[in-house]
Every structure is written in C-alpha cells, then in structure tokens.
Amino acid sequence: MKKLLLLGTLAAVGITTVATYPALGGYAYHLTMAAERTLYGLDKSSVDGGDIRLVTLQGGVQNAPAVIMIHGYSADKDVWIRFARHFTDRYRVIIVDLAGHGETGFDSKLKYDTTSQSSRVLHAMNQLGIERAHIIGNSMGGFIAARLAHDHPQRILSATLIDAAGVTSPRPSVMGKLLAKGENPFLFSDREGFYRFYPMTMAKAPWMPSITLDWIADQYIARQSQLARIFNDFHNVNLLDNQLADIRVPTLVMWGAKDELVSVSAADVWCQGIVGCQQVIYDDLGHMPMLEAPTRSAHDVLAFIEKQNNTAPANK
Structure with missing residues (x-):
C-alpha cells in the first residue's frame, strides 16, 4: 500500500x-x-523549545497520557509516522524535530549536546502543559530520552530506548570501527558515499524509488558541515555509563541485532545498569526498528507502557 x-x-x-x-x-x-x-491524524505545529521553535507532529487523545517520540541524529520526525499511528487512539502523541534537524532547522549559535536537546524537549513539555510523559527515543534520541529520565525523573513516566547511543559498547559497531579510522559514514561528499552509508541505517529499509534516495543523498551532502557540528557536540559527550544506576524510571531497551551504527552489545550495558530494565531484541532488524517493523515494535512498546499504566495491552 x-x-x-x-x-x-x-x-x-x-x-x-x-x-x-x-x-x-x-x-x-x-x-x-x-x-x-x-x-493517521497527525497535525504539524511548532512549539517554543526555549532557544528555538521546535516543529512537531501532534495527534491522538488530548487529555490522555502523553507519549513523546524523539528521532536520532540526521533523521527527523517523519521516521515515527507509521509507528505513531498505533498510539493515537489512546495516547496524546507528540513527535519533535530536534534543533538542527528536519523543519526545525540549524542555528550555528546553538549547542547540540544531549543536555541542551533534552532541555528543549522539557521546555516544549512545559509549553504544551504536559506534566509527565512516556518518552521514546531512537539512537541519539534514545540518549536524549535517557538523559531526561536521569535528570528529570519526576517528569518521565517511562523511557523506551531504541538502539540508543549514550553508553560505551563492549563490542564496536561497523560505524565504530570506521570512526576509529577517522571515517564518519554520515559525512560524505557524493551520492556514492550515501549508498555506502544507507544500508548501515536499517536491515529492512522501507521501499523508496531511486529518485527519492538520490534526493535524500543530496540533502545529506548539502548539510555536511551542519551534521559534522552536531555530531561533534553530542557523540561520546557526557556518556551515561557511570550514571545508569541513578535512572529510576521504568525503562525498556529495544534493539535490532543487525544494527551497524550502534552495537547491540550496548543493550546489555543499559539493562545491567538500570534497575528493573526490560529488553527486547529483534534478530532480523537493524538500527531503526520503529521504521523497519513499525507495527511489531509499536505493539511491544505499547505492552510495556500500558503495563506501567496498569491497563490491558493494546488490541490493535
């Protein structure tokens, strides 16, 4: 379809x-x-993030518990659309374009570390009148979600970390090995570089025509200097390895075993450090389970969230 x-x-x-x-x-x-x-009933609007206006997608049940979804580095809010549709009949859904990404855009005067990004999400929650929320993040977004759970536990109902950056992986990923040689696969100057990079992002990528993939490649090339700045601001900065025991909110760690960007070995680091952590590993998926298998991954997250709410699992 x-x-x-x-x-x-x-x-x-x-x-x-x-x-x-x-x-x-x-x-x-x-x-x-x-x-x-x-x-799927998601409307675009902007909200004050403190030092920049964040473009968001919002939908669902206005007076229901809020679920906030945070994309990863170089991605944007649209990676959540097919995943989010499974939440809108019983939750208030907010999907953000982080500073430096998507329609929110880049400002060289801003900082892009996870503390700064999490502060923007928290400011947006205040503006939207959201006292507490379930928060879901992928990759860098997972790092930001974990940072929120650590720094502001009173505001977080639960945290779902999907292939999350933010801790030291016992085994290096494909990207980790490239970075050790001074090569960042996210940064390239031609379409050939994109086609080397793109298969690393997902094991089961949704179909797109080649003309669209070429357009995406050109967007990466045009944003190369911005992406380099964002990467330097957040990557391996203020890691949470020594602070995991301080995270006391209910936490689900979800991972694609075929992830080439952040090693699946990091999943055990998160769950060995966070008390009561739950874990789901998909043997057939890569770095973005919510995009590769949106229905399957959404149902697993819903079951986790609704357990926290003491409600029956979703029947969707």
Missing part, C-alpha cells in the same frame, strides 16, 4: 510539477509524508 501511495504521488507530481532531477523525488517524498500524517 505504501509503495503504491508513493508511486501514485510520484506520478501526480510528475504531471503537475516542472522539476529537475532529483528534486522530483523530494516533492514525492514530502507529499507522501503529508498524506500519511493526514491519514
């Missing part, structure tokens, strides 16, 4: 828009994401 939707959108744009390659792939991508947001 998603493939047909994207093909249909691509055809429509091709008829109505005069564009150069691969801009057409970008138009198709944006129209498809907009259609899916509408389909």
Whole structure:
C-alpha cells in the first residue's frame, strides 16, 4: 500500500510539477509524508523549545497520557509516522524535530549536546502543559530520552530506548570501527558515499524509488558541515555509563541485532545498569526498528507502557 501511495504521488507530481532531477523525488517524498500524517491524524505545529521553535507532529487523545517520540541524529520526525499511528487512539502523541534537524532547522549559535536537546524537549513539555510523559527515543534520541529520565525523573513516566547511543559498547559497531579510522559514514561528499552509508541505517529499509534516495543523498551532502557540528557536540559527550544506576524510571531497551551504527552489545550495558530494565531484541532488524517493523515494535512498546499504566495491552 505504501509503495503504491508513493508511486501514485510520484506520478501526480510528475504531471503537475516542472522539476529537475532529483528534486522530483523530494516533492514525492514530502507529499507522501503529508498524506500519511493526514491519514493517521497527525497535525504539524511548532512549539517554543526555549532557544528555538521546535516543529512537531501532534495527534491522538488530548487529555490522555502523553507519549513523546524523539528521532536520532540526521533523521527527523517523519521516521515515527507509521509507528505513531498505533498510539493515537489512546495516547496524546507528540513527535519533535530536534534543533538542527528536519523543519526545525540549524542555528550555528546553538549547542547540540544531549543536555541542551533534552532541555528543549522539557521546555516544549512545559509549553504544551504536559506534566509527565512516556518518552521514546531512537539512537541519539534514545540518549536524549535517557538523559531526561536521569535528570528529570519526576517528569518521565517511562523511557523506551531504541538502539540508543549514550553508553560505551563492549563490542564496536561497523560505524565504530570506521570512526576509529577517522571515517564518519554520515559525512560524505557524493551520492556514492550515501549508498555506502544507507544500508548501515536499517536491515529492512522501507521501499523508496531511486529518485527519492538520490534526493535524500543530496540533502545529506548539502548539510555536511551542519551534521559534522552536531555530531561533534553530542557523540561520546557526557556518556551515561557511570550514571545508569541513578535512572529510576521504568525503562525498556529495544534493539535490532543487525544494527551497524550502534552495537547491540550496548543493550546489555543499559539493562545491567538500570534497575528493573526490560529488553527486547529483534534478530532480523537493524538500527531503526520503529521504521523497519513499525507495527511489531509499536505493539511491544505499547505492552510495556500500558503495563506501567496498569491497563490491558493494546488490541490493535
């Protein structure tokens, strides 16, 4: 269905828009994401994050417990759309574009470490009138979620850390080995670099036409200096290895065993350090389970969250 939707959108744009390659792939991508947001009841709006306005997607039940979803480094809010649709019938859902990412944009005057990013999320919660929330983060977003759970436990109902950065992995990932040689796979100057990098992000990537992938590659190339700055600000900065025992909120650690960016060996570090931590490992998935298998991973997170709420598991 998603493939047909994207093909249909691509055809429509091709008829109505005069564009150069691969801009057409970008138009198709944006129209498809907009259609899916509408389909799943997610509306775009901005909220004050303290030192920058954060663009968000919001939906679900306004007076229900809040669930906040935080993307990883170089990603944006749209990676959560197909995952988030499983939450909107019983939760208030907020998906953020972090500073430096997506439609929120980059400001060279800002800091991009996880403490600064978590402060922006907390400020947005205050502006939205959210006293406490379940928080879900992937990769760098998982690091930010863990930082919130550690620094502001009174505001966090539960934390779900999906392939989270933020601790030292006992075994290096593919990316870790590249970084040790001075190569950052996120930073490249041509499309060939993107096509070396992209398979590292997921073991089961959703289908996209090559024109859209070329457009995404060009966005990475255009943002190379910004991405380098963000990476330097947060990567291996203020790791949580020695603070895990201080995290006292209910925590689920979820991982794709085929992750090439953050080694699955880090999952045990999180759960050995956090009291009562629960763990789910997907043998067939990579770095982004919520995008590779949105229904399966959403149901596992819902079961965890609803256990904290003392309610029956979702039947969806």
